[in-house]
Amino acid sequence: MEADRKEVLVSIKDLRKSFPVQKGWLFRTVGRLNAVDGVSLEIEKGTTTALVGETGSGKTTLGRLVLRLLPADSGQVWFQGVEILSLPPSRLKNLRQDMQVIFQDPYGSLNPRMRVGEIVGEGLRIFRRGSRAEIAEKVKELLAKVGLPPSARELYPHEFSGGQRQRIGIARAIALRPAFIVCDEPVSSLDVSIQAQILNLLSDLQEEMGLTYLFIAHDLSVVEHIADRVAVMYRGRVVEEAVRDRLYRQPLHPYTRVLIESIPVPDPAARPPSSARPAPDSEDSEAGCSFYSRCPIRVDRCREEAPALREVEGGHRAACWEV
Amino acid sequence: MENLLEVKGLEVSFPSPAGDFKPVAGVDFVLEPGRTLGLVGESGCGKTLTALSILRLLPPPGKITAGKINLQGVDLVTLPEKEMVKIRGAKVAMIFQEPMTSLNPVFTIGNQVTEAIRAHQRISRAAARRRAVELLRAVNIPRAEERLGDYPHQFSGGMRQRVMLAMAISCRPLVLIADEPTTALDVTVQAQIMGLLKRLREELAMSLLLVTHDLGIVAQATDRVAVMYLGRIVETCPTPLIFQSPAHPYTRGLLRSVPRLGQRIRRLQAIEGVVPESSLRPRGCSFHPRCELADERCREAEPVLETVGDSHLAACHKAPPPAGKTDG
Amino acid sequence: MATVGGFLVVAMVLAALFAPALAPHDPAAADPRPESILLPPGPGGVMGTDELGRDLFSRMVYGGRVSLSVGLIAVGISLLIGLTVGAIAGYFGGWVDSALMRFTEMVMIFPAFYFILMVLAFLGPSLRNVMVVIGIFSWPGLCRLVRAEFLSLREREYVLAARSLGAGHLRLIRRHILPNALAPVFVYATLAVGGAILVESSISFLGLGAQPPTASWGNIIAAGRHYVESAWWMTLFPGLAILVTVLSYNLLGEGLRDRLDPRLREGRDGKSARG
Numbered sequence: 001m002e003a004d005r006k007e008v009l010v011s012i013k014d015l016r017k018s019f020p021v022q023k024g025w026l027f028r029t030v031g032r033l034n035a036v037d038g039v040s041l042e043i044e045k046g047t048t049t050a051l052v053g054e055t056g057s058g059k060t061t062l063g064r065l066v067l068r069l070l071p072a073d074s075g076q077v078w079f080q081g082v083e084i085l086s087l088p089p090s091r092l093k094n095l096r097q098d099m100q101v102i103f104q105d106p107y108g109s110l111n112p113r114m115r116v117g118e119i120v121g122e123g124l125r126i127f128r129r130g131s132r133a134e135i136a137e138k139v140k141e142l143l144a145k146v147g148l149p150p151s152a153r154e155l156y157p158h159e160f161s162g163g164q165r166q167r168i169g170i171a172r173a174i175a176l177r178p179a180f181i182v183c184d185e186p187v188s189s190l191d192v193s194i195q196a197q198i199l200n201l202l203s204d205l206q207e208e209m210g211l212t213y214l215f216i217a218h219d220l221s222v223v224e225h226i227a228d229r230v231a232v233m234y235r236g237r238v239v240e241e242a243v244r245d246r247l248y249r250q251p252l253h254p255y256t257r258v259l260i261e262s263i264p265v266p267d268p269a270a271r272p273p274s275s276a277r278p279a280p281d282s283e284d285s286e287a288g289c290s291f292y293s294r295c296p297i298r299v300d301r302c303r304e305e306a307p308a309l310r311e312v313e314g315g316h317r318a319a320c321w322e323v
Numbered sequence: 324m325e326n327l328l329e330v331k332g333l334e335v336s337f338p339s340p341a342g343d344f345k346p347v348a349g350v351d352f353v354l355e356p357g358r359t360l361g362l363v364g365e366s367g368c369g370k371t372l373t374a375l376s377i378l379r380l381l382p383p384p385g386k387i388t389a390g391k392i393n394l395q396g397v398d399l400v401t402l403p404e405k406e407m408v409k410i411r412g413a414k415v416a417m418i419f420q421e422p423m424t425s426l427n428p429v430f431t432i433g434n435q436v437t438e439a440i441r442a443h444q445r446i447s448r449a450a451a452r453r454r455a456v457e458l459l460r461a462v463n464i465p466r467a468e469e470r471l472g473d474y475p476h477q478f479s480g481g482m483r484q485r486v487m488l489a490m491a492i493s494c495r496p497l498v499l500i501a502d503e504p505t506t507a508l509d510v511t512v513q514a515q516i517m518g519l520l521k522r523l524r525e526e527l528a529m530s531l532l533l534v535t536h537d538l539g540i541v542a543q544a545t546d547r548v549a550v551m552y553l554g555r556i557v558e559t560c561p562t563p564l565i566f567q568s569p570a571h572p573y574t575r576g577l578l579r580s581v582p583r584l585g586q587r588i589r590r591l592q593a594i595e596g597v598v599p600e601s602s603l604r605p606r607g608c609s610f611h612p613r614c615e616l617a618d619e620r621c622r623e624a625e626p627v628l629e630t631v632g633d634s635h636l637a638a639c640h641k642a643p644p645p646a647g648k649t650d651g
Numbered sequence: 652m653a654t655v656g657g658f659l660v661v662a663m664v665l666a667a668l669f670a671p672a673l674a675p676h677d678p679a680a681a682d683p684r685p686e687s688i689l690l691p692p693g694p695g696g697v698m699g700t701d702e703l704g705r706d707l708f709s710r711m712v713y714g715g716r717v718s719l720s721v722g723l724i725a726v727g728i729s730l731l732i733g734l735t736v737g738a739i740a741g742y743f744g745g746w747v748d749s750a751l752m753r754f755t756e757m758v759m760i761f762p763a764f765y766f767i768l769m770v771l772a773f774l775g776p777s778l779r780n781v782m783v784v785i786g787i788f789s790w791p792g793l794c795r796l797v798r799a800e801f802l803s804l805r806e807r808e809y810v811l812a813a814r815s816l817g818a819g820h821l822r823l824i825r826r827h828i829l830p831n832a833l834a835p836v837f838v839y840a841t842l843a844v845g846g847a848i849l850v851e852s853s854i855s856f857l858g859l860g861a862q863p864p865t866a867s868w869g870n871i872i873a874a875g876r877h878y879v880e881s882a883w884w885m886t887l888f889p890g891l892a893i894l895v896t897v898l899s900y901n902l903l904g905e906g907l908r909d910r911l912d913p914r915l916r917e918g919r920d921g922k923s924a925r926g
Contacts, residue, residue, distance in 0.1 A: 264539030
């Protein structure tokens with residue numbers, strides 16, 4: 001598997017971003033929260049790399065940094081051989097055609113005052129891809145591609161259900177025929193029966209258009225169905241990264257194991273989900289491993305020294321002293 | 324076994340200028356003492372409104388327009404509001420999906436928990452405080468005594484749900500209704516809360532009505548399950564049966580569309596189509612537009628819940644007949 | 652109630668537009684004969700006459716014209732400044748925002764009314780000056796509102812989505828942020844028209860606004876206050892007019908607030924109530 005690695009489309013190098021933490025009624029800045037704390041990751045062309053983590057792990061921030069929708073503090077993002085974080089705005093605009101985003105919230109991600117036709121066709125208008133009539137025709141095609149009727153063009157987003165809105169968001173994202181799409185929890189606010197429809201649609205589009213996905217999610221069972229590689233994030237760092245089957249069959253990092261074991265399996269005969277130690281009340285020491293206080297296999301070294309992400313075997317990377 | 328809570332033919336409707344619409348249109352189920360019933364369905368199916376009806380806390384202008392809700396033989400639907408106040412929190416308690424918004428941000432945790440205790444029990448402030456500490460310990464909140472003075476925003480989502488749980492069990496209710504109690508939480512926290520719910524149910528000998536959309540949770544935490552679609556129960560049976568031999572096509576579709584860990588398949592099977600608005604309920608079987616088995620009869624006549632197996636009921640014309648009753 | 656407000660506002664706008672047709676007499680035509688001054692409401696005129704024998708109803712109608720134009724133009728100026736400054740501050744944020752907001756606060760803490768009087772005393776009393784000066788001093792509230800809206804809207808996911816599509820600043824503001832910020836701005840502006848009319852009346856009452864013989868509700872009251880005991884109609888009618896006008900703009904503003912949001916509209920039809 002690892003021998004025939006495909007061409008790398010996106011390469012993230014030591015990316016960092018922190019936000020000020022404010023406290024008290026004067027909102028004094030009392031420190032900085034490292035939302036993304038030195039992440040390096042490579043995304044191969046035509047594949048899906050999943051970024052998994054819980055609330056506050058920094059996965060959404062990472063997705064936005066990669067698209068330069070949020071300025072990074074430091075680090076690099078290489079896309080098709082160009083470093084995009086240092087690109088001047090004029091050149092960035094052209095690059096936008098090749099990278100797109102699909103958001104989690106199908107309600108907040110569509111402008112309530114624009115008709116669906118305008119929303120889906122906006123990119124085409126910005127880059128002047130044809131006349132008015134040509135764009136209208138293209139919008140119809142796009143809507144058909146995501147399974148919506150042409151009449152949808154005339155309606156406003158609030159006239160659609162959550163799943164249909166997500167289809168509108170997908171049509172908008174593929175309109176410019178991008179190479180790379182960041183899918184930020186695209187199915188986590190949808191019902192299960194609808195979730196499956198959207199996941200299938202994303203797979204079909206990937207096959208048809210040769211898309212590369214960075215798929216951000218918190219649900220490991222969803223990720224298993226769509227990802228080729230999986231990266232697990234915890235408190236701003238990637239703690240484990242591997243091809244899908246390896247990660248699910250032999251998870252190395254204790255956090256990944258906790259995550260997998262916590263999922264309730266829809267089978268009454270299966271073992272009940274384990275409940276790990278409760279989350280700590282206070283932050284751990286800065287120096288040690290960020291998972292220290294919740295870790296079932298911690299040793300003294302973990303408190304003093306943070307483990308770096310290192311290759312354990314055959315492209316399987318983990319950040320833990322005990323593997 | 325004797326039934327603790329019995330819901331029969333429950334109907335909830337919201338009057339509107341375009342005509343009343345009924346998000347709950349005939350729901351029946353029973354909750355046995357000490358058992359957990361999972362009420363399962365997708366958003367808009369009426370499961371939350373069903374739960375709120377039991378406490379008579381429907382958002383206006385919603386009203387219960389038909390049916391009975393018997394709690395130990397007393398019909399809660401016709402009970403005067405004055406009597407109902409004594410039921411809420413004391414005999415039937417509820418926790419919600421959003422632990423962020425269910426707590427009042429301007430009062431301390433201690434304040435709110437003691438308030439909940441003193442609402443139904445005539446005890447002194449000091450005694451209530453001691454009881455609050457006990458309760459917070461019971462739900463595994465570390466350093467419970469110190470944390471009484473903290474405000475809700477100083478608690479994480481999981482900790483807030485624990486506080487809600489502490490308040491809910493403060494009067495040792497007979498029935499605890501948990502409406503998507505872990506949906507807003509991370510999966511590791513979810514596992515902790517579900518474990519806690521299970522332990523408390525056993526220790527306090529409560530019955531649990533667990534409203535959820537997650538079939539994983541159903542499998543792990545319930546004894547019996549009722550599947551809702553468009554305001555009706557379409558199938559109900561002991562939990563293992565729903566995974567072994569689901570009788571209703573909707574249940575089967577739901578089970579097929581759930582991504583399962585370790586069972587990766589090329590394509591997930593989705594239920595085609597969308598859930599219609601409850602104001603546009605299809606004629607006949609309300610699932611027929613999305614059902615692959617639907618025929619003329621399904622388009623015309625509405626199926627009712629019928630026995631298809633041992634304490635297994637389904638509302639489907641196409642459901643297999645009860646085993647052992649086949650003539651021939 | 653909103654419909655009542657809207658109806659009254661429309662009626663007043665129409666009255667102002669068709670003032671020449673509506674007024675039975677020339678509002679400035681004096682008839683200082685003792686038998687035609689200070690006549691009570693009656694067959695001579697529905698609202699009587701003033702101390703110079705002018706028809707009060709005609710003066711009221713023309714006064715309404717003054718009030719309306721001052722209200723609209725002053726708020727127009729205030730919208731122009733408030734929207735621009737607020738949009739720039741809210742959209743760009745950072746030091747631009749800090750600088751513009753400190754400036755806005757400086758304008759805000761000015762005792763505006765006295766300053767308006769002072770400026771008018773220098774420039775000389777005239778209606779045009781009144782409009783401009785009210786406009787220049789009433790924008791900070793609106794500006795802060797616009798800024799707050801922009802600050803929150805620019806973080807919306809649909810704005811991010813548009814950015815990722817390569818939309819420039821102008822497109823983001825015009826297509827994605829401004830249309831969603833306008834509802835509260837309209838409401839505020841409607842309320843501000845009522846406020847501006849009140850300020851204009853006060854200024855004219857003090858003699859620094861509309862100059863006789865031009866009629867304004869403020870200067871009619873000013874003239875009438877000498878005759879409160881003998882000719883109540885000279886203060887009652889313009890007073891009532893100011894009250895009703897301000898009230899109806901407020902009612903209209905409240906009503907607009909609900910109606911301008913497509914999602915709220917949906918909610919009222921009861922469609923979005925789901926279980």
